[in-house]
Amino acid sequence: MTTPLLSLTWTDHVTGRQGFLVVDRLVRGVSSGGLRMRPGCTLDEVAGLARGMSMKEALHYDPEARYVPLGGAKGGIDCDPRDPEAYGLLVRYLQAMRPYIESFWTTGEDLGLSQDVVDRAAVEAGLVSSVQAVYPLLDDEAGARRRLADAFAVEVDGIGLDELVGGCGVAESVLTALDRAGVPYWRTRVAVQGLGTMGGATARFLTRAGLTVVAVADIKGTIANPAGLDIEALLAARDAYGTVDRAVLRPGDREAPGEDWLAAEAEVLVPAAVSYAIDATNQERITARWIAEAANMPVRPEAEDLLAARGVTVLPDVVVNSATNAWWWWTLFGDIGADDVEAFAHIRRSMRALTDRTLARAEADGTTPRAAAHAIAADRLPVIAERFGLHR
Template sequence: MTAPLLSLTWTDHVTGRQGHLVIDRLVRGVSSGGLRMREGCTLEEVTGLARGMTMKEALHYNPAGKYVPLGGAKGGIDCDPQDPRAYGVLVRYLSAMRPYIESVWTTGEDLGLTQDMVDRAAAEAGLVSSVQAVYRLLDDEGSARRRLADAFAIEVDGLGLDELVGGCGVAESVLAALDRAGVEYPGTRVSLQGLGTMGGATARFLARAGLRIVAVADIKGTIANPRGLEVEALLAARDGYGTVDRAALRPDDLELPGDAWLSAEAEVLVPAAVSYAIDAANQDRITARWIVEAANMPVLPEAETLLARRGVTVLPDVVVNSGTNAWWWWTLFGDIEADADAAFAYTRRSMRELVGQMLGRAERDGTTPRAAAHAIVADRLPVISERFGWYR
């Protein structure tokens, strides 16, 4: 792949905090990728995430679909989202990036930010929407925008549909891997890092499929129970940052150190919080058979090499957590309506097909699932470029 199309760093004149924008590629003149806010966010991190978005878009290319994949992009702000000044930094960042958001970059919630907060800050920055750059590609903008707004208004058992579809995609990736290996759901144990938007929804879908959630980590530490945690009670006890009120724990639930989720006795490990969580130094603590990347870039390359030597399979983020982004566009372009059952069915079917393609290619090529996903992207990008060009 080539270098990013655009890469820039912005400095907030009030706080000195920095923000980054990387547009990796344009398709039909538009790119897609969320905006994250976390202390220590770097341009290098955002560049890797933007490249990942190019891959996620290409992986969901369906020539017969109404949604045509966009280019990849990503934004990032180096600021603790719980800092009292964070919202002001966000508004000023969006104001500075307004020319790009109006013309070439569609964005939304990511680590540290909710879509409600992004929408509110975007309005203060004078933007019509955080995804307004894509409107010119729509056949009927009014109907499309109403459809997406209706979809965002849907709640299922107390959680928004926009929060649930990503977790549905992650869970379906886990289930597809278990089915391929002939492993039954009951008795399969899962440990998660993060109970925020992605981790919480993933925990719900896996628990309802019959898997046992034995450990969950948040900023306060790891909550564990080898008999299985009460997922719905933990979800109900979360704050806006995914931190669980310990008063909701049962007497036999354990409170362990923050990194205890890594070494939990489980078949499936789901890092669903920060990037770079698993490195060469801590990977040897993992006993799980599968690591399923719900977060972006949680497993460092050197760690993945060592894990592969030990027979641990990593299902990569570019496939596993791509459902949220795809759902936005499936809904906006009209492949699905604003309906929870339709969203879950379409997500499950699409993720099953994609995970199956990836694992099948990995077996045929004798390589890792990540290398197989990259190979699928390498096949599809020239097709997309031939049909739509690089920029127009």
């Protein structure tokens, strides 16, 4: 495990709460990685996420594309985003991190923070943009910024394109795994933890592909229906934090404790909420065949070992949830336009190819998909460094 280029802890002078920044590596002097806000966030957690971002960037490297692969980084703030002090804390964090964001850290929404909140706080902190460090790498900065702004203005069925691209990528990873196993979509049941941006979009795309979502979990508990949930109704009844208004539940829907999504009779589990959701103890409840990591680091390593030993395949976060980050850069660098049809088509092609390559490598090497993804990234990082230079 390599030592990151930069690792720092910041303490807010107003609340005493802490924030963190880890830059794992730079490519052409720039790194990429979102900013999360959650109670209990730690420096070690942020460091793990930053390493994952380096791999996500490497996995999407295409020498023929305009998209320049970046290094990996991550930010984190130890605070409940619902706390009345959270927004002011976010602004002060961004003010403290301003030299890094201006110079070499591009960031955006992650767990607990939406992009519009990050953008608003960035302006208050005196920043031009949360991704301004990448601007010097663009051939046409004005055109690229306009293209990205136009993409963020696109809505599909009432939901912003930026809120859908990640879930589209997760869904394609799941569908690729099913295709390789010869499992028909209509016979596949899904349980989702978290109905926020990533979980909600994943549930929508999987449902529209013909799968049946039988359970979803939010902060209030689990909603289940073995015949299938009305995902569109649940999505329409969410608040800003992904919590569903129970008034929309149908007679066949039942409420259960929060962790019951783990034990749902389903072929696919999608943890799309918090890190470390599946540990060595609660993994025993899982009967699913696949776990698709829509969240970052939801399965602890010791749990993954136990799951693998009994035939449960974990589709790793560095592959599964990488489409959001890639979509930003595909759009900004001009590989795709500000169009939902073009975006979804590009995501589907790229995520299917990446997932298929990862699963094929795992089979060939006799390893887990995570080990295979790490091996693919390890093969590509030196190639990227040789082409673009590596500043560490």
